[in-house]
Amino acid sequence: MDNTIAKTYAKAILDRGNFEDFYSNLLDLASAFGVSKFVDILNSYDIKQEQKLEFLLSLLDNPSQEFKNFITLIVINSRENLIPSIVKELSEQKALKENTFLGYIYSKEILAEDEIKNLEDKLSQRFNAKIRLESKIGINDGVKISLESLGYEISFSMQNLKAKMNEYILKAI
Secondary structure, eight states: HHHHHHHHHHHHHHHSSSSHHHHHHHHHHHHHHHHHHHHHHHHHHOOHHHHHHHHHHHTTTSSOHHHHHHHHHHHHHOOGGGGGHHHHHHHHHHHHHHHEEEEEESSSOOHHHHHHHHHHHHHHHHHHHHHHHHHEESSSSSEOOOOOOOTEEEEEEEHHHHHHHHHHHHHHH
């Protein structure tokens, strides 16, 4: 249910002329959800809605009146906790609109910039879209590339390669 509500808010924001302003302000607010005290304040029943609204707006640098009205609507309906979901939906819709997608490379060690750039170029050609990749440390011995928004995942492990080579050699004998 919350996801549907977040999508509704995101759709309304996407149609706005000042989308980038809304998006950057919501990104700022969404980043604060990583702090447990921030979430505790928003979830507290002892703090009035007006105070929550003032608190949220105090985290932003000179938000527009339209954005203030939007946050007021969010607070009045007690949907402050949907802000990260709204940002996630906006990010996905923005990526689709700009034909840009974010993926992750999981490996034992962080890959070099030129290796990441090479993979980005090849995947961009394959999907006819702009692909950005971030390198992350994984627990497996191989390499895994995940483009969740495109439903694409490829993994390569040395154990798997050795098993297939052994299978091929045994068939050849």
